[in-house]
Amino acid sequence: MMQTSDSYNQKNSLFNAMNRFIGAVNNMDQTVMVPSLLRDVPLEDCEDVTTVANGTASAASNGAAYFHQDGDMYSSYVLLKSIRNDIEWGVLQGEERFKEKVGRTEMSRAEAEEDDLEKQFHFHLSGLHAVLSKLTHKANTLTNRYKEEIGCGN
Template sequence: MQYTDVKNNQHSLFNALNRFITAVTIMSETIMVPSLLRDLPTEEEGNRGESTVSKQRDMYDNYLLLKSIRNDIEWGILDEHIKSDLESMKAREEDGDVGDLQQLFHHHLNGLYNVLSKLTLQANCLTNHYTKELKFNNLER
């Protein structure tokens, strides 16, 4: 497969990563004062009536989470996380629980793609909500 083929496939992991990183970058550039997110009410958006913002976190915590995930993607995961993952992987191999590696890879690839799609939607919604609130507050003045 050539590089241009990957670029044109909207369901590729490469494009999902790129969309997520772009959405978080736009969110970071738009939200000039992140602490204002603490005062914003959590807004439930979405086409299916689902909340795109995690119910356990406020908007500021979601902002920090999205930026942290982007940093992990761009710069890698801390050594402690890698060591614990390698240790658990080694333990599974010793137990004989390796399974079909291709099936395992496709399972994780599909999961990663779905998570990245949801995180991208979350970053876009957070950016839109912040922009709406700023416009609304400017109109009141």
């Protein structure tokens, strides 16, 4: 029988992936003292995000689309903080946004596919890991870019 402490030490656990993301966003939030300085600063790492997305499940690649649409670092900053808040405080607001974007026909189709719950669980878990990894990378990149913009070294 596996001990509970062993599962928390697993590098690829969902718990650790969420903690890495939340830590990266908290670090970003503490570093970025003047978020308005991020306005109109273009994202330069779009290639990195698409490279990461190429090796993941297609459902997880939706996370990369957010960063291509943003256009500036401020939008990414706000998005990352919003996702962190959804993880920490619940996803009710996030679910409502998702339902608006996907539409009722997509939700009905997802509800109809409940016959293989284990397969769905592993699909979504894999996608969540991929998205959290990309978001963590994005938060770290944004923090470093902010430091460059204000003239601080790493």
